[in-house]
Amino acid sequence: MKNEKWKKIYGKSSRLWRSNKLEPKSSPVTAPAAPTETTPARFLDPELLARIGSLELLARAVVEGFMSGLHRSPFTGFSTEFTEYRQYNPGDDLRYLDWRLLGRTDRFFIKKYRADTNTQCHLFIDTSGSMNYSHTGAITKFQYAKFLAASLAYLLNRQQDSVGLVAFTEKVHTHVPARNRTGHMRTIFGNMSLLEAGGETRLAESLHQLAEILNRRSIVVLISDFYDQPERLQEAFQHLRFKGHDLVAFQVLDQNELDFDFEDAVLLLEDAETQEQMPVLPDVVQKGYRERMRQHIEQMRTCAATNQVDYELLTTKQPLDFALFSFLSRRAGK
Numbered sequence: 001m002k003n004e005k006w007k008k009i010y011g012k013s014s015r016l017w018r019s020n021k022l023e024p025k026s027s028p029v030t031a032p033a034a035p036t037e038t039t040p041a042r043f044l045d046p047e048l049l050a051r052i053g054s055l056e057l058l059a060r061a062v063v064e065g066f067m068s069g070l071h072r073s074p075f076t077g078f079s080t081e082f083t084e085y086r087q088y089n090p091g092d093d094l095r096y097l098d099w100r101l102l103g104r105t106d107r108f109f110i111k112k113y114r115a116d117t118n119t120q121c122h123l124f125i126d127t128s129g130s131m132n133y134s135h136t137g138a139i140t141k142f143q144y145a146k147f148l149a150a151s152l153a154y155l156l157n158r159q160q161d162s163v164g165l166v167a168f169t170e171k172v173h174t175h176v177p178a179r180n181r182t183g184h185m186r187t188i189f190g191n192m193s194l195l196e197a198g199g200e201t202r203l204a205e206s207l208h209q210l211a212e213i214l215n216r217r218s219i220v221v222l223i224s225d226f227y228d229q230p231e232r233l234q235e236a237f238q239h240l241r242f243k244g245h246d247l248v249a250f251q252v253l254d255q256n257e258l259d260f261d262f263e264d265a266v267l268l269l270e271d272a273e274t275q276e277q278m279p280v281l282p283d284v285v286q287k288g289y290r291e292r293m294r295q296h297i298e299q300m301r302t303c304a305a306t307n308q309v310d311y312e313l314l315t316t317k318q319p320l321d322f323a324l325f326s327f328l329s330r331r332a333g334k
Contacts, residue, residue, distance in 0.1 A: 046139045046316060049147055056189045058147060059154035062320050086110050119219055120178040121156050122164040123149045124210060125192075126224035127173075128201030129272040134316070135256035142197040144316040145223045145252050151320050152221060152327065153188050165191055166213070168206035169199040175213060200273040203228040207236035217244035221327075226251045230299040237307040247309040248330065250323060251300060255315045260289045 052058040088097060088108030096110045131142035153163045157180070164178030165188050176191050203224060210220070220240060226233070226249070240247055262282040270277045297313060304311035310330040314323055 046144055046147060046318075046320065049320070050139055050143060054189075055146065055150040055193050056154070056185070059150040059189075062147075062151040063154045063158065063324070119156070119159075119161045120164070120216055121152075121161055121219040121221060122166055122178055122210075122214060123152060124207075124220055124222045124224075125149055125165070125167045125195065126169075126201060126203065127167045127195050127197050127199075128169045129198050130201065130225055130227055131252075132197040132272055133254055133257070135254050139316045140197070141225055141252045141254060141316060144314075145250075146192055146195065147320055148250065148252070148314075148323055149221075149223055150189060150192060151324060153185065153192075155324060155328075157185050163188055164218075166210060167195050168201070168203075168209075170202045170205070172206055172209050172213065178218065201227070204232035204236045207233070208239055211236070211239040211243050211245070214243065214245065217246075219246045219248065222247065222249045223252060224250075225253055225257075226300055230296075230303040233300075234303050234307060237303065237309055241307055241309075247307070248327060249300075249304055249309050249311045251297070251311070251313050253313070253315055255317055258290075258293060258315070260286050260293075 049058050049061070052061065086109065088110050092110050098109050098111050101107070101109050125145055127142065131145060132140050134140040149165070153165075156163050160180060162178040162180040163185070165174065165176040166172055167174035174191060174195065176187060179187075201224075203226065207222075214220070237247060260282065264282060267280050267282055268277055269280055301311055303309075310327075312323065312326045
């Protein structure tokens with residue numbers, strides 16, 4: 001979407017707008033509505049959360065009371081915690097065959113184990129310049145992405161899962177391996193708080209790089225505005241899926257990236273990543289822009305569904321625990 005000049009208007013909507021900041025009106029593309037029930041500790045407004053200086057405290061405020069308890073890993077680990085036997089089936093890994101039991105009973109049984117840590121999860125955050133966009137000046141997409149990643153990290157750690165952090169622009173520049181031990185969450189939150197948005201992005205290339213970095217099957221949570229060609233992303237998704245990873249994709253957008261709703265007669269758009277500028281007439285391009293954005297989001301949904309990627313569209317106005325609920329409900333169906 002970045003290679004054609006005309007698509008600079010329609011495809012790369014995350015710009016620094018030189019215009020009056022107006023509240024967006026209705027949009028033909030909307031993110032799902034958040035649940036309506038509220039409690040004091042839940043459904044916190046991202047703008048209120050932005051006042052909390054510590055990502056760890058912010059994550060605790062979002063997650064505490066949201067859920068508790070553990071879940072088992074969908075993958076067999078290499079721990080010494082034996083759970084049960086099952087009968088051998090052709091094609092089973094012979095490493096888990098109980099040879100002693102075979103010698104005693106002349107029957108084939110496979111040992112099943114529970115992983116020491118229920119799941120490995122890597123949080124993959126887009127730190128490119130386009131993530132710095134905010135129409136109202138309140139919460140940028142990048143801030144929202146960090147809030148979401150911190151909340152997911154806290155939630156996963158609460159469930160005794162191993163959490164890792166990966167951040168990228170044109171390539172991966174930050175990698176904290178997944179761990180579940182004392183003090184690791186401070187490392188995660190510390191590195192996350194140091195991340196800043198800027199520069200160009202190469203999402204597909206970074207996903208391919210991630211597939212080569214991770215050497216154990218895990219859940220990979222992708223948090224980005226996903227401004228890349230769906231065909232290129234499909235190849236990257238397939239690479240990660242081939243390596244055995246389970247993928248969750250959160251597409252984070254500002255509401256006005258869906259609306260393109262401005263009162264100004266003329267806008268000067270500036271590409272947040274390349275600083276290329278272009279004057280446009282909002283009334284002239286709005287209809288075409290919305291249609292191109294609708295098509296891009298639909299292509300993202302199709303690409304995700306085709307590659308068994310759990311996809312969710314979020315705007316920076318949505319409460320964070322809506323995303324947590326989406327994440328957990330989708331994981332429960334695995």
